[in-house]
Amino acid sequence: MTERTELVEHGRLFIGGEFTDPLSTEVIEVISPHTEQVIGRVPHASEADVDRAVAAARQAFDEGPWPRMTLDERIAVITRIKDAFAVRHEEFARLISAQNGTPYSASVMVQALAAMMVWDSAITVARTFPYEERRDGVLGPLLVRREPVGVVAAVVPWNVPQFTAAAKLAPALLAGCTAVLKVSPETPLDAYLLAEIAEEAGLPPGVLSILPADREVSEYLVGHRDVDKVSFTGSVAAGRRVMEVASRNLTRVTLELGGKSAAVILPDADLEAAVAGIVPFAWMINGQACVAQTRILAPRSRYEEIAEAFAAAAGALRVGDPLDPTTELGPLVAQRQQQRSLEYIKLGQEEGAKILTGGNVPASRERGWYVEPTLFGSVDNSMRIAREEIFGPVICLIPYGDEAEAVRIADDSPYGLSGSVWTADTERGIDIARRIRTGTYSVNTFSLDMLGPFGGYKNSGLGREFGPEGYGEFFEHKMIHLPAGYREA
Numbered sequence: 426m427t428e429r430t431e432l433v434e435h436g437r438l439f440i441g442g443e444f445t446d447p448l449s450t451e452v453i454e455v456i457s458p459h460t461e462q463v464i465g466r467v468p469h470a471s472e473a474d475v476d477r478a479v480a481a482a483r484q485a486f487d488e489g490p491w492p493r494m495t496l497d498e499r500i501a502v503i504t505r506i507k508d509a510f511a512v513r514h515e516e517f518a519r520l521i522s523a524q525n526g527t528p529y530s531a532s533v534m535v536q537a538l539a540a541m542m543v544w545d546s547a548i549t550v551a552r553t554f555p556y557e558e559r560r561d562g563v564l565g566p567l568l569v570r571r572e573p574v575g576v577v578a579a580v581v582p583w584n585v586p587q588f589t590a591a592a593k594l595a596p597a598l599l600a601g602c603t604a605v606l607k608v609s610p611e612t613p614l615d616a617y618l619l620a621e622i623a624e625e626a627g628l629p630p631g632v633l634s635i636l637p638a639d640r641e642v643s644e645y646l647v648g649h650r651d652v653d654k655v656s657f658t659g660s661v662a663a664g665r666r667v668m669e670v671a672s673r674n675l676t677r678v679t680l681e682l683g684g685k686s687a688a689v690i691l692p693d694a695d696l697e698a699a700v701a702g703i704v705p706f707a708w709m710i711n712g713q714a715c716v717a718q719t720r721i722l723a724p725r726s727r728y729e730e731i732a733e734a735f736a737a738a739a740g741a742l743r744v745g746d747p748l749d750p751t752t753e754l755g756p757l758v759a760q761r762q763q764q765r766s767l768e769y770i771k772l773g774q775e776e777g778a779k780i781l782t783g784g785n786v787p788a789s790r791e792r793g794w795y796v797e798p799t800l801f802g803s804v805d806n807s808m809r810i811a812r813e814e815i816f817g818p819v820i821c822l823i824p825y826g827d828e829a830e831a832v833r834i835a836d837d838s839p840y841g842l843s844g845s846v847w848t849a850d851t852e853r854g855i856d857i858a859r860r861i862r863t864g865t866y867s868v869n870t871f872s873l874d875m876l877g878p879f880g881g882y883k884n885s886g887l888g889r890e891f892g893p894e895g896y897g898e899f900f901e902h903k904m905i906h907l908p909a910g911y912r913e914a
Contacts, residue, residue, distance in 0.1 A: 433465040433520075438474055439620035439635040441481030442628055448473040453610045453637055458526040458756040459746055459793045465524075465614045470636035472645045475605070478634035482576045482603035483651045485631025492573050492601035496556075499599055500548055505626040507544035513622070514538055517587055517615055522747040524612040525583050526755035526794070527710050529748050535710065540587035543891070546875035547595035550896045559913075566907040571900040573601035574677060575653030578646050580667070582659050583611035583758055584713045589681075590619065592879075592890045593656040598632065600899040602654070606635045607646055611758050613637035650674050654899065657681070658715075661814075661884050668887075679888035679898050681715070681880060683814040684842030687835035688718040689857060691828070691848040692726055696734055698869070699847040704738045706845075706871040708798050711755050712818035713762070715885075716843040716865065716873065720804075720811060722831050725824045732802050732822055736781040739798045739820070744787050756793040757817055763794035766817030770799055773810040773819070779803045781822065806834045814840070828857070835861050841882030845871050864889075 433455075437444040447468035455465035470478075486492055491499070510517070514537035521536040522529045560567040579593035590606055597604050608616040620635050636642070640663070647655050648670040654677045657667045664680040671678050688703045690696075707718045723731040747755035757763045763786075770784050783799030796818055804811050804821040811821045825831040835844060841863040846854045854868035864881045865873060873879060878894035880886050889895045 432463065433614050435467045435614075435617050438468050438470055439617070439624070439633075440474065440478045441485070441631045441634055442624065443630070444620070444624075447471065448477070453613055455524055455611070455614055456759070457523060458758050459748075461792050461794070467613045467617070467637050469610070470638040470642055472642060474636060475638075475642060475646050475649065478605045478636060479576060479646070479649050479651050481631035481634060482605055485629060486573075486575055486603040489603075489629055489631055491603060491629050491632045494601070496551060496599075499601065500551060502626050502628060503544065503548055503595065503599055506622055507541060507548065509622040509625065510537075510541045510544060513618060514541055517618055519748065520615045520618065521586060521612060522755070524614055525586075525710075525713070525758045526747045528752040528755045530750050530752065531705075531709065532747075536585060536587060540591045543588060543591035543875050544595045546891065547591075547599055547896065549876065550596070550893055551599040554893055554896055562906070564906070565909045566911055568905040568907060570903040570905065571897070572903055574899050574901050575602060576651060577602045577604040577654045577656060577899065578607065578649070578652045579604055580607045580643050580647065580655065580657045580659070581609065583609035584710055584715075586612045586615055587619065589658045590616075592658075592681075592895070594633070596896045597654075597656070597899045598628075600896065602899055603632045604634075605646060605652075606633065607643050608635060608637050610637060610639055644670055647671050647676075648673060652676055655679070656898070664886065679890065680886040681890060682842075682884060682886040683840055684715045684717070684881065684885055685720060685812065685814055685838050685840045686716060686718050686843035686845075686863065687720040687722050687838070687861075688844065689722045689831050689835055689846045690724065690727075690731060691831070691846065691850075691853070691857075692724045693849040694847040695849065696727070696731060700734050700738050702847065702869070702871060703845070704735070704742075707820045708739065708742060708754055708818050711757055712766070712820075713758065713816050715814075718843070718845060718871065719815070719820055720806075720835075721820060721822050722825050722834055723822055724831075725826055728824045732781055735822060736800050736802075739800045740782040742798045744790070744795060744797065754798050754818060756795045758794070760794050762817060763796055766796045766799075766815060766819055769810055769813075769815045769817070769819055770796075773801050773804070773808065776808045776810065777803070777805075778808060778810060778821070783818070806837055812838065832857060832860050839884045842885035
């Protein structure tokens with residue numbers, strides 16, 4: 426497998442379940458982060474296109490068959506989407522790697538199969554979800570119903586475009602909602618594969634639209650008066666803006682935002698296992714993952730040993746063409762992201778941290794937006810490189826004294842999305858997990874299970890995705906009072 430050279434072009438937008446001409450002549454050019462060459466062109470959706478998509482979704486929800494189908498009928502359609510995704514997963518993986526630089530060796534699982542698993546897990550949750558239940562109220566019997574929230578605006582980022590799209594579309598559609606998916610201008614090409622799959626699966630007219638566009642059009646969609654729910658994944662700054670704009674219409678929001686997660690290595694940990702378990706998830710997607718373990722907390726009693734082991738592992742990561750199956754770290758998605766990482770590397774040095782490995786653009790890379798896998802040592806948790814989300818291959822190694830200090834440092838962050846602990850004593854690890862305020866935590870592993878709730882504390886977001894908790898985000902609750910003594914026939 427080599428770098429992608431063919432130009433992928435699409436001239437239409439997927440609106441209301443069919444491919445149609447855009448109402449604007451503006452075009453998005455997709456740039457390879459490896460070659461810096463144009464690899465794709467798609468229409469840039471306009472506000473007028475958003476109006477068309479939202480109108481189609483509104484009509485499909487208010488008058489169409491989708492919300493009125495049985496659950497089994499909706500599951501049958503979503504199952505066809507999931508099955509088609511599985512068949513084409515390698516195509517998704519290659520296309521996403523070409524656009525955002527994810528190494529193909531990781532992309533197959535992280536970008537493609539993981540997205541397919543989200544569709545599959547949502548089906549599992551939908552089958553057993555309590556859509557309606559009876560309760561004994563204070564004043565008499567109650568019927569509590571969960572009804573689909575309505576038209577959903579799903580806004581997804583470029584780092585895991587299909588995974589985040591599935592996290593929103595699968596539960597929304599299964600719930601009976603209709604949806605407008607707004608995809609990033611950096612990664613619009615894989616969205617066309619999803620559109621083809623959705624069209625072939627037999628979604629009724631109006632149920633799904635997919636629009637590539639920039640932030641201005643995203644804001645227009647989020648603020649649209651006919652949108653009932655916004656599900657957004659992105660930066661904290663963008664999340665705040667989404668919440669502000671959506672609040673004008675009191676639109677419900679779910680926000681999955683940034684992270685600065687800590688991997689805590691306890692003194693009794695198996696260092697070889699910790700390195701093997703942390704490194705892939707510290708530098709995952711080239712460091713461009715909100716759940717990445719970007720702070721590694723090491724006991725002072727073993728600090729030098731741990732620093733040497735992680736520096737060696739990071740320095741050994743193979744950097745190169747994301748479509749080369751031997752590559753372990755590819756380029757950043759855009760030149761701005763490369764520059765951001767390099768600026769933080771300079772800042773870290775100015776703050777007094779020590780580069781243990783990396784810190785530059787690879788000498789072998791004459792083109793492409795590459796940054797070496799970089800590990801800072803002697804980091805204090807008050808430094809900006811330890812507090813701010815860099816979203817690049819820059820990791821901080823932070824020393825601590827006792828367990829209480831480790832918990833304090835891990836918790837001392839404006840974020841609370843993920844984290845892990847590494848120890849020979851699993852019960853001790855579980856105790857650590859209970860004490861740290863973060864939405865997802867792992868003991869002697871790193872995992873993100875689609876049957877459990879995923880989301881963040883603090884600045885890492887609002888609401889949850891996955892599991893019954895995430896599915897429930899796409900419903901309104903209705904209470905129906907029944908006459909005293911009523912018994913169901």
